[in-house]
Amino acid sequence: MLTLYHSPNSRSTSVVQLIEEMGIADKIRVETVTIPRQDGSGGADPNNPHPEKKVPYLVDGDDFVRERAAIILYLTDRFPESGLGRSVGDPQRGAYLSWLVWYQGVLEPVAILSWAQLSHPAITASLRDYDTAIQRLDEVLSRQPYLLGQEYSAADLLASGPFSWFGDQMPSTDAIKAWVARCVDRPAVKAVAAREGR
Template identity: 55%
Template sequence: MLTFFHAPNSRSTSILALIKEMGIEDKIDIREVTIRRQDGSGGPDPANPHPDGKVPCLQDGDDLVYERAAVMLYLTDRFPEAGMGPLPGEPKRGTYLSWLFHYQGVIEPLMMLKWAGIDNEVLRYQMRSFEDAVAHIDAALADGPWLLGERMSAADLLISGLFLFAKIEPEQPRVRDWIKRCTDRPAEKAAWAEDNAKAMNA
């Protein structure tokens, strides 16, 4: 059985939502761990195998998977029957991989730079801006309700989760509607409700 190391109300909540969306909770041992929070609370958990003491982290025997995009790709490939990610050789596989890696390498770093108030000419040249990244999402959604067109995938949960977590409301109506479609899904609501309840009882 796979083991998922999760800290409530963190970046790993989107993985919890994906696990629920895929209907694979009975195939994964979910273990809660502590992490160092931005407000200075918490701290590293010796039970967490993540090399940086962060989440999410997924353990499959001797194999360790971390970074949200990597964990999502691993789960959607490992449990293809859930249909949350195109497999090698299937249509839109390349688009799916591109969105996962674009999120990890461009979208989230740009959001963090915006959050930190950092603006640099070299960074703008290499990665553009967070506003450009949102415009890219908006353009993709012109072809369908999801990033892959008519098919929802883990990429939708991954990227929409950033806006929810960071409490960012984009100006583009199409992007706002897409975020609402993602966050209104029963699995997403259940994951955040569980985490919020735990935070209130902590």
């Protein structure tokens, strides 16, 4: 059985939401662990096999997957019947992969750098800046309700997360706010939020 190492109200919450959304909770054991928190609470859990004691961390027999985009891709490929991913050969496979990696490699880093008020021309040249990332999202979401078009996908779950989590601390546009509202209005997201006390 697959095992997900998870700490409530952390980055791994999005993977728990995905598991709920996909209807595969009976196929994955969720092991709750502690992690060091920015407020000084928590701590490294010796029961967490992640080499840096972070979450999420997915174990599948002798194999493992870390980083949210990779875990989301792994699960949506492993359980394609959920319809939340795009399988190899699907005409939206490239777009799906691009949004997952764009979130992990562009949006999250530039959002953190913007929040920390760190800037350097090398960062902007390679990663872009927060305003450019928001502009890209707005261009897409002004034309369609979700990143891949008319249907919600795991890419929406991943990319909308920080906007719902941090609210107005993540400046956005009306189109992005409407998209986030649609994403957090899903029963799976609400169920996990209720369980985790958010």
